[in-house]
Amino acid sequence: MVRRNWSAAALAGVLAVSTLAGCGGSDGADSGSGNDDGKITLGFSQVGAESGWRTANTKSIQESATAAGIDLQFSDAQGKQENQITAIRNFITQKVDVIAFSPVVTSGWDAVLQEAKDAGIPVILTDRAVDSQDTSLYKSFIGSDFVVEGQKAGEWLIKEYEGKTEPVNIVELQGTTGSAPALDRQKGFQEKIAANPNFKIVKSQTGDFKRADGKTVMETFLQSTPDIDVLYAHNDDMGLGAIEAIEAAGKKPGTDIKIITVDAVKDGMTALADGKINFIVECSPLLGPQLMDLVKKADAGEEIPARVLTEETTFTQEQAKEALPTRQY
Ligand code: AHR
Numbered sequence: 080m081v082r083r084n085w086s087a088a089a090l091a092g093v094l095a096v097s098t099l100a101g102c103g104g105s106d107g108a109d110s111g112s113g114n115d116d117g118k119i120t121l122g123f124s125q126v127g128a129e130s131g132w133r134t135a136n137t138k139s140i141q142e143s144a145t146a147a148g149i150d151l152q153f154s155d156a157q158g159k160q161e162n163q164i165t166a167i168r169n170f171i172t173q174k175v176d177v178i179a180f181s182p183v184v185t186s187g188w189d190a191v192l193q194e195a196k197d198a199g200i201p202v203i204l205t206d207r208a209v210d211s212q213d214t215s216l217y218k219s220f221i222g223s224d225f226v227v228e229g230q231k232a233g234e235w236l237i238k239e240y241e242g243k244t245e246p247v248n249i250v251e252l253q254g255t256t257g258s259a260p261a262l263d264r265q266k267g268f269q270e271k272i273a274a275n276p277n278f279k280i281v282k283s284q285t286g287d288f289k290r291a292d293g294k295t296v297m298e299t300f301l302q303s304t305p306d307i308d309v310l311y312a313h314n315d316d317m318g319l320g321a322i323e324a325i326e327a328a329g330k331k332p333g334t335d336i337k338i339i340t341v342d343a344v345k346d347g348m349t350a351l352a353d354g355k356i357n358f359i360v361e362c363s364p365l366l367g368p369q370l371m372d373l374v375k376k377a378d379a380g381e382e383i384p385a386r387v388l389t390e391e392t393t394f395t396q397e398q399a400k401e402a403l404p405t406r407q408y
Contacts, residue, residue, distance in 0.1 A: 118150040119378045121371075122170030123205075124180035127158040129255075129288045130316040131344035135408035136181075136206065136364035143367025149374060158255070158287075160184055164191050171198045177374045181206040184257035192216035201377040205370055207259040214385070218377050221369055221387040223362050225260045229267025231360045231393050232311055232339045237275055239337065239357075244277065247308045250300045251283035252293050252321060254313040260362075261285065264313045264341060281307070286317040293320030301328045312340045315347025315359065322355050333357055343394055345406050351399035359399070361391040364408060 121144060125137055137153075144151035152175060154166035160183045170178050171194055178200055182188060188209045195202050196216055204220040211217075240247055249272070254261035265283075272278040282300045286292040293312060300307060301324060310325075312318035318340035322332040332338055332355040340347055343361040350356045369387060376383045394402060 116150070118148060119177065119374060120150045120152060120173075120175040121374050122152045122154070122166070122173065122175040122178045124154045124156055124163045124166040124170075124178075126163075126181050126183050126207075127156055129158060130290075130314055130342070131346055131408070132314060132316075132342045132362065132364045133288075135344060136366060138408075139365045139367035140205075140370060141367075143371045146368075147371035147375065149371055156183060158183060160187060167191050167195065171195055171200060174198070175200065176378045177201050177203065179203040179205045179370060179374065182209050182259070183207075183255065185210040185259050185262065186257065189213065189216065203370065203373050203377060203383075205366055206364075219373055219383045219385055219387060221366055221373060221389070223260075223389045223391060225263030225362075226267040226270075228260075228341050228360045228362055228391070229264040229269075230271050231267075232264070232341065232358070233268045233271025235339060235358045235360075235393070236272060236278070236309065236311075236337075240275065240277070247275075247278050248281045248304065248306055249278060249309040249311055250297075250304065250307050251280055252286040252296055252310065252312040252317040253283060254285065254288045254317075256285045256287075258288075260288075260341075261313055268311060286312070286320065288314050288316060290316040290320040293317030294324045295320075297321035297324035298327075301325070301330075307336050310336055310338045312338065314362075315340045315342040315344050315350075315356075318356060319346055319350060322350060343406075344408055345403070348394065348399045348403050348406055351394060351396055352403055354396060357396065359394045361393060363389045363391055 128134060156162035163180060167178060178195055189211050202217040204217050206222040208220055281304055284296050286296045310321055312321060318338055325332045325336055330336060338356045339358045340356055341360045341362050343359045347359055351359050373383050
């Protein structure tokens with residue numbers, strides 16, 4: 080299927096007709112340079128391949144597109160916002176039917192989103208939010224509530240130290256600076272731990288959601304701060320890198336330093352079951368099937384929900400042992 084290149088005036092007229100007819104961008108009026116095989120073309124700009132979560136997310140999107148008969152134009156931004164903006168502009172030039180993307184960072188999207196809107200191409204935010212005030216620039220946002228994830232991490236810690244009076248030194252490995260999960264997981268966690276004045280975040284630095292960065296940042300934390308009680312890592316990969324640093328420093332992860340992470344990918348769950356991590360807040364990467372449903376509806380001009388929330392749980396060490404044999408990612 081190909082997409083029209085509507086001028087603003089023509090768009091207004093066509094929209095009126097489309098609304099009356101109850102359909103959108105998939106009638107026979109298409110013209111342009113996209114594919115003409117009757118399939119919906121989805122342009123998807125992925126953040127990169129920074130973590131196990133991201134790899135699972137990419138697989139889910141690619142497999143679901145194939146299963147749904149959607150022609151997926153996939154672009155890997157390698158962690159750079161400028162690459163995502165270029166990819167989105169290319170999708171607009173190609174006249175794809177729908178654009179979806181997982182924004183590397185929250186800010187700086189208004190101009191390119193306006194260009195997509197002007198071209199009549201619906202945009203669906205996947206996994207991560209943008210901070211645009213004009214929410215008409217995108218049709219829907221599918222993904223987790225990262226603030227709630229941070230709160231769940233904080234709640235576990237509060238319970239873990241219930242009735243104890245000693246100071247608790249916490250180090251935090253943040254995700255990519257300026258990204259929605261880093262901002263929100265920090266916010267939710269801080270909100271909850273504020274209830275216990277003994278909790279102190281003594282160090283907080285980005286590890287960019289990467290295992291190698293988690294390791295090097297944890298090494299510096301261990302050198303500068305000998306009495307670390309708790310590590311809160313914004314994802315499993317950074318936590319796993321930090322475990323290497325903790326072991327190399329002669330300490331026992333999960334015992335000498337309690338570790339909380341987010342994601343619940345297989346490697347993280349294995350470390351949890353092995354006692355090296357104490358608690359994981361799940362963040363599901365399996366967004367593909369729901370995304371493809373939204374893409375089909377958006378292409379057909381149907382109303383779609385502005386927010387689609389992912390259902391998620393948490394895992395203790397015992398729960399990880401039970402869940403591991405059937406874990407999909
Ligand atoms: O946006 C989701 C986050 O991005 C995941 O928690 C993290 O692992 C990934 O890189």
